[in-house]
Amino acid sequence: MGERSKVNSGSSIAVGSNARVETGSNSAIMGSNSEIKGDGIAAVGANTKIGKEGSNEKINNVSSVGYNTTISSSNVSTLGSNINVGEGRDGAVVLGHGSDAGGDSVVTAVNSATAAGSPLIYKGFAGNLGDKSKDATNSEASNQGRIVSVGDDTKKIQ
Secondary structure: OOOOOEEOOOOOEEEOOOOEEEEOOOOEEEOOOOEEEOOOEEEEOOOOEEOOOOOOOOOOOEEEEOOOOEEOOOOOEEEOOOOEEOOOOOOOEEEOOOOEEOOOOOEOOOOEEEOOOOOOEEEOOOOOOOOOEOOOOOHHHHHHOOOEEEOOOOOOOO
């Protein structure tokens, strides 16, 4: 529904000018100039691209809300605008404007946290990444398959 919107597969919906479901099924895209290539995708936001650039390989099981998001991995959830999730980040949860879970992102182990002004210490998080890794290839991180990015690491987050 919308000028130049297009659905090339069954059980899918495209809403918005130039919104497209290129491949896959059971998917929905809502936002102008957006496209998805895969099964089980629900995306809301203009200029959203879900799928590997220049490839018809499917990206599956993605949920995304936010403007100008690019996702090239499966089983991903994003919330926020201007988010990038590169290849090899399957299972990532990415939150916040400008978050980047691309191939150059550093994954940092956080084993405990203290809220500012609070005596509470949060610890015992599931998983221990062991060290910093740009591609989650260290043995502990790759076995867990979890990458979480919150916000832009170059900007102060409150």
